[in-house]
Amino acid sequence: MPRHTVISADCHAGASYAHGGFLEYIDAPYRERARWEMERLTAEHEARSRLFAEEFMQAQDSTQAAMQGGRSGAWDPERRARELDADGIAAEVIFPDGSQNNAAPFQAAEGPGAVGADHALQSVGAWAYNRWLADFCATQSARHAGLIVITIHDVDEALAQIRWGADHGLRGVLLPAGVGDLPFYHHPRYAPLWALCEERGLPLHTHVGSATPDYGELPGSIPLFAYESLWFSHRPLWFLIWGGVFERHPGLRVVFAEQGADWVPGTLRILDAMYRGVFRHERKRLSLAPSEYWQRQCYVQAQFLGEGEIEMRHQIGVRNMLWGSDYPHYEGTWPRSKRAIQKNLAGIPEDEARAILCENAARVYEFDLGVLDPLGARIGPEF
C-alpha cells in the first residue's frame, strides 16, 4: 500500500523556562524581569502539572506511557524531527505552546484579555517568541511553518510584528480569539492588519483556549473552560463575515484550529438563513452569503477524533479542511497519528484524503509538495 504525505496543521513549540526559556531573545531592558518571571513560573509548574494531570489526564494514561522520555520536542529540533518522522508527519504548522512551562513570555500568546496580562510586556514577549520561532523553524524550513504572535492592543505594533515575522520566514499569524476590552473584529481599527495579511499572503489563525472569561476555581470550572473555549475560538468567524472583512479582503484566509469541525455546517446554516432572510438588506454591503465567504476564505483544522466530522466533509468543504496531530500535546493523535489517520481517512476517496492531509495545507502555507512527497513516501501512513 502507498504511503501518504501528511502535513499537521496544528503543532506547538516553545522554549522551556526550566532550560533558560526565551531569555536570549528578549529585549535587554526586560531580560531581568523575564528571568524572575520564568523562575517563579518554573517553581509553580510542578504543582500545576499535578493538577492538570489529575483533572485532564486520567483518560490518557496509555498515551503518556507511550511518550517515555518526555516531550522536549517542543524545544529540541532534533528530537522533534525524529518524532515527526516516527509519527508519519512530513511537515507542520507551529503554534505557541504553554503545556510544559514553555509559553511565549509574558502571556504574549494569550490575548489582550488574559487574566493578569500587561499589554506592554505582552508585546515584548511576542517579539521574543517570534525571534525564537524564526530560528527554530530555520533548522528545517521546508518542514516547519511557524505562526507570528501579535499583540493587537497596538495595531501598529502588530503590523511591525507581522512584517518582521514574514521577512524572517514565518508563514501565518495567530490572531487572539478574544479581544478583552478592545473592540471586536468588525471594528475598522483592524483594517490595516487585514490588509497586510492579505498582501503578504499570511493566513490568520484562531486556536482554542485563549479567549474565555475567568471561571474561578470552582467545581465545574475546568469542563466549563474546555466547553466554552470552543465557541470563543469560533467567534471571529462571524465578526469577519458581518463586519465585511472577507468582502473587502477576498484574498485574506482564516484557519480555525483545534476547535472541532462539526460546528461548521450548523453555524453556516444559521448565518446563511439570516443573510437570506431577515438581514437580506445586508446584500447591499456583502456580495456573498456567509457560507460562500467560508468556502472562499476559511479553513478548519481538526483531528477528526469525534464521530461524524469526516462524514460532514462535503458540508464543511473538502478543500476547507486541514488535519492536525497537536504534537507534542497529550490530547491529540501523537504518537499514534498514523493509526488515527488510517482509521479516519482511509475510507474516503483518495483525492479527498490527499486534499485534507496535505494539499490544502500546502496551498495555504506554501509548502512544497515536490520536496515533501518523497519524505511522505518514506515515513507517511499507509492505506
Add this chain to the structure above:
Amino acid sequence: MPRHTVISADCHAGASYAHGGFLEYIDAPYRERARWEMERLTAEHEARSRLFAEEFMQAQDSTQAAMQGGRSGAWDPERRARELDADGIAAEVIFPDGSQNNAAPFQAAEGPGAVGADHALQSVGAWAYNRWLADFCATQSARHAGLIVITIHDVDEALAQIRWGADHGLRGVLLPAGVGDLPFYHHPRYAPLWALCEERGLPLHTHVGSATPDYGELPGSIPLFAYESLWFSHRPLWFLIWGGVFERHPGLRVVFAEQGADWVPGTLRILDAMYRGVFRHERKRLSLAPSEYWQRQCYVQAQFLGEGEIEMRHQIGVRNMLWGSDYPHYEGTWPRSKRAIQKNLAGIPEDEARAILCENAARVYEFDLGVLDPLGARIGPEF
C-alpha cells in the same frame, strides 16, 4: 376536524411609557426619576422605531399590515384577550416586553451587565414591573402565567422578589442570561435562588436578547447581536449542568425561550462526550450525563419557524418542547399562529403535537387543562 388547545410559552407584556408606564407601581422615592426617564425614552422612541423598522422589518411588511391598529395588547388586557382568541391561543406565559417603549423600568429585565444599567435602580424597576404584571395577570389568571423579574446583583433581594411574585400569582422566574461582572451560575452565591425556585415550583427562564456585549454602532453590529444573542441565551445551561445545580436541585426546571431549538442535540452531544470521555471523573460529582439532566429538568420554547426543529423532536425530547407565538412581537407567528401550527405540527402524531402545544406547558406552569380545553375547543387551530 378537532381544534387543539394551544399554550404559547413566549408572549410579552409591559406598560406603555407614553401612557404613564409603570409609574403608579414604582416606589414613591423613585417615581420622579422614573417619570423623566420615561419621558426621555418616549422622546427617543420614534427615532429608534424608525431604525428598528429599517434594519429588521423589511421582511415583515405583510405582517405589519395585518396588525392594523398597533400592538397595544402589550398593556391592554381586553385587546390582548381578543387577539389571543383570534390567534387560537388559550393561555400564555408572559415575559417582559420592550419593543414598544414599554420595558420594565430602569432596565430591570436587561440583566446586571446591561450598558448603562444602575443595579439599585434595576431593583426598583423589577419590583414595579412585578407588581404591574401581577395585576395584569389577575385579569384572567387561568390564562396568563407571568414571570418574575429578578435582580441578581443582590441575591437576598432576588429571593424577596421571587417570594413576593409567587405569593401574588406569578408562575416562573426570568433569569438574566448574562451576569455582567458577577460570577456566573456555577458559583455558590446563587444556591439560595435555586433552592427557592425548586421549593416553590417556579421554573427559571432565559430569553434571547439580553446577555450580549456591546457591539457598538458599526456595520454588522445588528446581525452580530442577533446571531450571538442566541448562544448567550443558551449559556446558563452548561453552567447549571457542570456547576452541579441540576444534581443538587433535581426539582429545578429551566426553560430556554425564543432562541431556537436546533442547537439542543448538538450541544448535548458534545457535553455528553465530555462527560463520558475526558471529564469522566466528574461522575463522582454528577450522577447523570448532561443529556439526562436536560431530559429531566430542561425545556426549550420554539416557534418552529426554522426547518428541521420538528424533525429533531425526538433528539430534543418531545416532553421537553414548548411552543410559543411571541405575541405581540412582529417576528413571531402572531397574528397567523393557527396557520403556522397547522403547517408545522399537523403532520406529527396527535399525542406529540398535544404535548408540545399544551401538555408540557400545562405541567411546567400548572395551567388547568380542564379549564383551558373548552376554550381551546372553541378558538384553537383545527387539524
